[in-house]
Amino acid sequence: MKLTLRVWRQKNADAEGAMSTYEVDDISPDMSFLEMLDVLNEQLILSGEEPVAFDHDCREGICGACSLVINGDAHGPERTTTCQLHMRSFQDGDTIDIEPWRASAFPVIKDLVVDRSAFDRIIQAGGYITAPTGSAPEAHATPVPKADADFAFEHAECIGCGACVAACPNGAAMLFTSAKVNHLNVLPQGAPERETRVLDMVAQMDAEGFGGCTLTGECATACPKGIPLMSITSMNKEWLRATRKAGKR
Amino acid sequence: MTTYADYTTGAPVTDTKAPSGPIHERWDKRRFEAKLVNPANRRKHTVIVVGTGLAGGSAGATLAEQGYHVVQFCYQDSPRRAHSIAAQGGINAAKNYRNDGDSIHRLFYDTVKGGDFRARESNVHRLAQISVEIIDQCVAQGVPFAREYGGLLDTRSFGGVQVSRTFYARGQTGQQLLLGAYQALSRQIAAGNVEMHPRTEMLDLIVVDGRARGIVARDLVTGKIDTYFADAVVLASGGYGNVFYLSTNAMNSNATAVWRAHRRGAYFANPCFTQIHPTCIPRTGDHQSKLTLMSESLRNDGRIWVPKAQGDTRPPNEIPEDERDYYLERIYPSFGNLVPRDIASRAAKNVCDEGRGVGPGGQGVYLDFADAIRRMGRGAVEAKYGNLFDMYQRITDEDPYEVPMRIYPAVHYTMGGLWVDYDLQTTVPGLFAIGEANFSDHGANRLGASALMQGLADGYFVLPATINDYLARNPHQEPVTDGHPVVQEVLAETEDRINLLLAVDGDRTPDSFHRELGELMWEFCGMARTDSGLRKALERIPQIREEFWRRIKVPGTGEEFNQSLEKANRIVDYLELAELMCLDALHRTESCGGHFREESQTPDGEAARKDDEFAYAAAWEFTGTGEAPVLHKEDLVFEYVHPTQRSYA
Numbered sequence: 001m002k003l004t005l006r007v008w009r010q011k012n013a014d015a016e017g018a019m020s021t022y023e024v025d026d027i028s029p030d031m032s033f034l035e036m037l038d039v040l041n042e043q044l045i046l047s048g049e050e051p052v053a054f055d056h057d058c059r060e061g062i063c064g065a066c067s068l069v070i071n072g073d074a075h076g077p078e079r080t081t082t083c084q085l086h087m088r089s090f091q092d093g094d095t096i097d098i099e100p101w102r103a104s105a106f107p108v109i110k111d112l113v114v115d116r117s118a119f120d121r122i123i124q125a126g127g128y129i130t131a132p133t134g135s136a137p138e139a140h141a142t143p144v145p146k147a148d149a150d151f152a153f154e155h156a157e158c159i160g161c162g163a164c165v166a167a168c169p170n171g172a173a174m175l176f177t178s179a180k181v182n183h184l185n186v187l188p189q190g191a192p193e194r195e196t197r198v199l200d201m202v203a204q205m206d207a208e209g210f211g212g213c214t215l216t217g218e219c220a221t222a223c224p225k226g227i228p229l230m231s232i233t234s235m236n237k238e239w240l241r242a243t244r245k246a247g248k249r
Numbered sequence: 250m251t252t253y254a255d256y257t258t259g260a261p262v263t264d265t266k267a268p269s270g271p272i273h274e275r276w277d278k279r280r281f282e283a284k285l286v287n288p289a290n291r292r293k294h295t296v297i298v299v300g301t302g303l304a305g306g307s308a309g310a311t312l313a314e315q316g317y318h319v320v321q322f323c324y325q326d327s328p329r330r331a332h333s334i335a336a337q338g339g340i341n342a343a344k345n346y347r348n349d350g351d352s353i354h355r356l357f358y359d360t361v362k363g364g365d366f367r368a369r370e371s372n373v374h375r376l377a378q379i380s381v382e383i384i385d386q387c388v389a390q391g392v393p394f395a396r397e398y399g400g401l402l403d404t405r406s407f408g409g410v411q412v413s414r415t416f417y418a419r420g421q422t423g424q425q426l427l428l429g430a431y432q433a434l435s436r437q438i439a440a441g442n443v444e445m446h447p448r449t450e451m452l453d454l455i456v457v458d459g460r461a462r463g464i465v466a467r468d469l470v471t472g473k474i475d476t477y478f479a480d481a482v483v484l485a486s487g488g489y490g491n492v493f494y495l496s497t498n499a500m501n502s503n504a505t506a507v508w509r510a511h512r513r514g515a516y517f518a519n520p521c522f523t524q525i526h527p528t529c530i531p532r533t534g535d536h537q538s539k540l541t542l543m544s545e546s547l548r549n550d551g552r553i554w555v556p557k558a559q560g561d562t563r564p565p566n567e568i569p570e571d572e573r574d575y576y577l578e579r580i581y582p583s584f585g586n587l588v589p590r591d592i593a594s595r596a597a598k599n600v601c602d603e604g605r606g607v608g609p610g611g612q613g614v615y616l617d618f619a620d621a622i623r624r625m626g627r628g629a630v631e632a633k634y635g636n637l638f639d640m641y642q643r644i645t646d647e648d649p650y651e652v653p654m655r656i657y658p659a660v661h662y663t664m665g666g667l668w669v670d671y672d673l674q675t676t677v678p679g680l681f682a683i684g685e686a687n688f689s690d691h692g693a694n695r696l697g698a699s700a701l702m703q704g705l706a707d708g709y710f711v712l713p714a715t716i717n718d719y720l721a722r723n724p725h726q727e728p729v730t731d732g733h734p735v736v737q738e739v740l741a742e743t744e745d746r747i748n749l750l751l752a753v754d755g756d757r758t759p760d761s762f763h764r765e766l767g768e769l770m771w772e773f774c775g776m777a778r779t780d781s782g783l784r785k786a787l788e789r790i791p792q793i794r795e796e797f798w799r800r801i802k803v804p805g806t807g808e809e810f811n812q813s814l815e816k817a818n819r820i821v822d823y824l825e826l827a828e829l830m831c832l833d834a835l836h837r838t839e840s841c842g843g844h845f846r847e848e849s850q851t852p853d854g855e856a857a858r859k860d861d862e863f864a865y866a867a868a869w870e871f872t873g874t875g876e877a878p879v880l881h882k883e884d885l886v887f888e889y890v891h892p893t894q895r896s897y898a
Binding site: 038138139 | 307310311314325326327328329330332334335344346382384385386388389390391393394395396397398399400401402418419421424425428431432433435436438439447470497499500501502533534536537538539541542640643644646709710713756758760761802804805809810812813
């Protein structure tokens with residue numbers, strides 16, 4: 001396959017960025033999208049240019065590092081991570097636009113690399129169960145109904161890639177935040193911190209400058225792990241419940 | 250002239266700090282004898298932790314909970330992304346919830362035997378004891394393990410054992426355990442007890458007056474090289490499988506932290522013990538950047554086969570049952586498809602070498618679910634393995650419900666690592682190594698679902714107890730500052746190395762060197778090793794190293810985000826570590842576990858150990874780049890599990 005790539009190049013956080021055009025040839029349909037970028041980068045290095053910077057690590061769809069907007073879609077045309085997108089999803093002769101996540105809470109560091117530390121701070125605000133090492137009761141002391149365990153797992157699958165934010169017209173982080181709130185709040189172990197967790201995480205999310213949610217659903221469509229849109233509704237219920245409870249106290 | 254292969258043998262390692270007495274009382278005894286640091290004094294101690302995987306994440310969180318000031322590093326943009334996240338299958342624990350005859354002693358026995366009698370008994374027994382606490386801890390954190398309808402935890406069996414002791418969270422157990430540790434760590438970051446440095450890579454170790462006192466690290470965003478000081482340093486930086494270029498490791502997993510520590514005096518043990526995982530997706534071409542593992546839990550229900558005839562190119566569904574060779578079931582009737590990883594991998598290589606491999610290049614075998622789908626129904630197979638089947642289909646564009654999967658072995662895990670004593674301390678006082686970075690528990694072969702167990706055992710339970718003792722015995726260490734001559738020297742060396750990499754301006758990319766080294770290692774230090782092959786590799790590696798420093802091309806500068814520079818700097822260390830791996834493999838003229846020397850096999854082609862000569866851990870001391878290292882032997886004594894020829898027939 002022969003392709004034309006239009007790639008966002010930006011020297012650093014303070015520099016102006018622009019799209020640059022490159023040609024790549026001999027691309028096999030079995031290559032992953034990132035392996036195609038490897039080919040481009042080898043080419044650039046040998047021609048004395050700087051290779052395109054992009055985040056990637058496990059290349060098997062689980063670490064959540066890769067983060068490209070491809071032809072306007074977060075992670076490209078398939079519902080998966082960029083590293084698991086293969087070139088067979090494209091046609092010979094295609095022109096492909098490659099951009100970083102676009103959101104004010106995710107500033108660009110270089111080229112296609114953005115700063116997602118806002119997500120870490122949301123987790124730090126309450127995305128955990130307080131259980132210092134050594135304090136745990138016997139694992140079978142607290143049975144968890146299978147339906148609840150499955151619900152928790154479905155939300156715990158979030159890989160923190162940020163596609164939900166990149167896809168959202170408002171740059172909201174509701175799907176990310178709700179995934180963790182729902183994972184922990186449904187479990188009996190998470191019950192003691194149920195209210196503070198949702199209130200603190202939502203407050204941090206707002207403080208980070210993410211946009212407001214208008215339930216357009218783009219986040220759930222882009223999510224490579226299939227976190228459902230209803231996740232947001234569940235978190236809103238949790239938040240209302242916690243707010244009312246706080247009001248009564 | 251002496252060459253690298255002319256190593257010398259130094260004093261044996263005699264003190265492992267493992268307590269004596271009955272094995273089940275040793276950990277209690279060690280914990281009781283360990284000195285404690287008064288809770289009020291703990292905040293005066295700083296501990297550096299490098300890495301945020303299962304071992305590092307759990308250690309950082311736990312040390313901070315205890316009151317220590319933790320300064321932690323990871324090269325990823327977030328501590329949540331360490332490669333532990335990719336572990337699929339599960340975590341072992343001797344809970345015996347199934348009432349199927351499991352016990353701490355059986356897990357201990359299975360692990361020593363699975364490791365082909367090259368691990369330290371005391372450490373392995375402690376691991377088995379702690380395994381039960383890990384499950385409790387993780388459940389308390391909200392890790393969503395698979396559960397039965399009654400609400401209790403589900404378990405499954407895994408390669409190399411005959412009990413169901415593996416706890417799992419669908420095919421994402423590593424992810425869920427890591428997020429548990431990450432969340433515990435996040436809580437401590439928010440509390441100000443952990444100072445977290447993401448996108449920061451350790452480039453060297455600072456040893457002052459014989460003690461580990463800090464590290465040199467590079468901020469990967471700004472390129473700034475800085476020093477960090479502490480009372481103790483913990484390396485939790487993972488394994489070195491990426492020496493092979495193609496492996497199931499993350500692209501950026503690297504050996505720099507452990508190798509730099511080795512250069513500063515920490516012995517490196519059993520570097521040739523690498524694990525080749527049998528169930529990976531075969532490579533498709535030269536563009537391949539990494540290999541993807543399919544959880545070995547697939548071997549519970551999938552049947553592995555190749556055609557009986559050589560060069561049979563018919564599609565699998567057209568090959569009749571009596572023309573298929575279910576070779577694992579044939580050779581190992583009692584374990585069948587569930588033999589340990591090293592045995593399954595080698596068997597796959599053997600049938601491919603016989604010309605019976607399938608798929609492109611004949612480098613593959615079938616993993617067939619047709620029988621399982623007939624027996625359990627498609628729905629049940631989907632519920633159990635759906636995400637793995639989807640992953641396979643996405644990568645290969647083939648539907649495993651209709652056509653058997655094709656699998657081939659790939660480098661997956663390294664049992665070798667920094668030598669540590671029972672306290673997980675290296676030969677540099679104050680420097681500890683935990684998780685895959687150390688060599689301690691898996692001997693010559695790791696059993697499935699035991700990596701997660703070891704990482705969390707080390708981080709949550711072992712290190713926090715033993716590091717106490719070190720800090721209590723060294724309460725008032727002299728503060729170290731940038732002005733110290735040793736620090737100046739380490740800093741200057743690091744800066745020189747970075748500047749040199751940028752200055753060569755040659756005509757070859759970092760990846761081209763990495764690929765060349767990887768191919769060499771796979772050929773000569775991979776699944777089967779020979780004297781002549783290893784000697785060839787030992788001759789070639791210094792030549793590649795020399796060429797590297799003449800022809801490497803790293804664009805850009807050191808004062809910016811520069812991924813080519815990161816890669817090139819890691820390859821510098823691979824080019825030295827590879828040499829030690831080959832030497833270790835050359836010197837160990839026996840076969841054991843993942844280390845198979847063609848010269849040492851039984852008449853039916855199984856690995857033949859030589860216990861009289863090699864019942865030791867080989868701890869290597871660095872003497873200079875390309876200089877013959879010094880071998881220190883730690884004799885392994887088996888008081889409880891008597892070494893036998895492993896039999897899975």
